[in-house]
């Protein structure tokens with residue numbers, strides 16, 4: 001790999017962004033120039049362990065060789081056709097993704113928010129055509145504290161004022177209930193309900209793991225009520241929790257699963273709605289689509305991702321290293337850590353607010369060569385690539401211990 005010619009320092013690049021980039025993010029002051037596996041390197045050559053992994057878009061690490069090879073090979077052959085024509089990569093991607101997730105059909109899209117939007121459209125159409133809900137009366141039940149993306153419809157049912165405020169008018173048709181509360185969910189479902197849309201673990205909310213039995217309960221309630229269970233596994237899915245899907249921890253098969261992030265292997269945006277034939281089968285030509293969804297480059301990378309997950313190796317790593325993560329966090333309880341929630345290689349860690357905000361802790365960790373992301377208040381989120389080694393993971397937690405003790 002030849003180094004690109006550098007004309008500006010990290011500091012200069014950060015300053016250069018200010019007047020020309022919309023200020024919808026507040027990144028840590030690190031300018032990444034290259035990466036490999038669980039490690040990134042900044043413009044000046046400083047190395048950092050990536051404990052965020054692109055919000056789980058980098059479950060297989062940066063530039064996993066099998067994924068890079070698949071992308072390179074496809075770049076040399078065919079990159080885009082649009083769905084006006086067939087391409088020779090899409091059938092295999094859909095077949096293998098459906099098999100991996102135990103579903104029948106695949107609707108390929110690009111970003112997570114698009115998959116959520118598509119899931120909502122499919123659920124509404126199913127409600128009108130199959131369930132018999134009167135026109136324009138369909139409702140979807142969602143959970144408090146959700147994060148499903150940033151489009152106008154999706155923020156319509158967000159409970160985060162920062163994400164919503166200033167973006168109305170909002171899309172109607174959503175009912176919000178407390179997360180992890182089956183009685184409230186049951187009370188909100190009626191004959192207009194097309195679907196219950198939830199995250200099996202709420203990632204952005206701080207890795208909120210519901211009680212055992214909640215997901216099975218959602219499955220049972222939706223089955224009895226004759227509405228769909230739509231699981232947003234965009235962040236929780238594809239190996240992160242120690243299973244292919246987080247719903248597998250309760251042996252639950254939803255009607256529709258939303259996937260994104262890691263499906264693109266950290267290379268291209270790839271998302272998908274996967275579901276039962278009776279549900280996805282409601283879509284007919286012209287009713288929904290995307291210029292880029294299902295493009296051959298995305299399908300080639302997505303197929304290579306599915307191939308990695310078919311081995312079971314990454315799910316196993318997440319489970320085994322998850323035990324290490326839990327052990328290390330247990331040792332920090334009362335030593336700067338107030339509480340934590342973890343499943344697989346994914347944790348939300350509540351730091352004692354007296355020590356600092358999540359942002360301040362993240363900045364201190366950055367100076368120790370560890371990249372993490374804060375979420376609400378004094379919570380930081382740990383989600384390293386599933387390729388991280390045990391030694392790297394323990395070193396990252398040792399750095400956290402050092403920062404908390406300082």
Ligand SMILES: Cc1ncc(COP(=O)(O)O)c(C=O)c1O
Nearest residue numbers: 111112113147148149232234235
């Ligand atoms: C559970 C969940 N759904 C949807 C999204 C939106 O994905 P994207 O940013 O690709 O639109 C996210 C992103 O963080 C997510 O965590």
